[in-house]
Amino acid sequence: MNVQEKKESEMQITYHMIDLYCRKKHGTRNGMCDECKELEAYARSRTACCPFTATKTFCSQCKVHCYGADMRERIREVMRFSGMRLFFKHPVMVARHMIETKKAGKQ
Numbered sequence: 350m351n352v353q354e355k356k357e358s359e360m361q362i363t364y365h366m367i368d369l370y371c372r373k374k375h376g377t378r379n380g381m382c383d384e385c386k387e388l389e390a391y392a393r394s395r396t397a398c399c400p401f402t403a404t405k406t407f408c409s410q411c412k413v414h415c416y417g418a419d420m421r422e423r424i425r426e427v428m429r430f431s432g433m434r435l436f437f438k439h440p441v442m443v444a445r446h447m448i449e450t451k452k453a454g455k456q
C-alpha cells in the first residue's frame with residue numbers, strides 16, 4: 350500500500366464508523382446528521398494532512414494526537430461504538446486494514 354492508498358483506506362473506514370454510529374445513535378437513515386458530518390469532515394482533513402501516514406497506519410495508533418480535545422473525545426466514542434460492529438459488517442475491509450496495521454508495527 351502506498352501513502353495515498355493508506356490515507357484513502359483510513360478515510361473510508363472512518364467514514365463507515367461514523368456513518369454506522371450516526372444511524373444507530375442518532376437514528377438517521379439517509380446520510381449523517383450535521384454533527385456527524387462535521388466530525389467526518391474533520392477526521393478527513395486531519396488524515397489528509399497527516400505527515401505520519403507513511404510510518405503509522407491508523408490515527409488510533411498515532412502518538413501525535415492532532416485532533417483537538419473535543420473532536421478526539423467524539424471520534425473515540427465513535428470508534429468504541431463502531432469498531433467491532435464494523436468488523437461484522439465489512440469483515441474484508443477491516444481485516445485488510447488490521448493486516449496492514451500489523452505489518453507496519455513490525456517495521
Ligand SMILES: [Zn+2]
Binds near residue numbers: 371381
Ligand atoms: Zn449523528
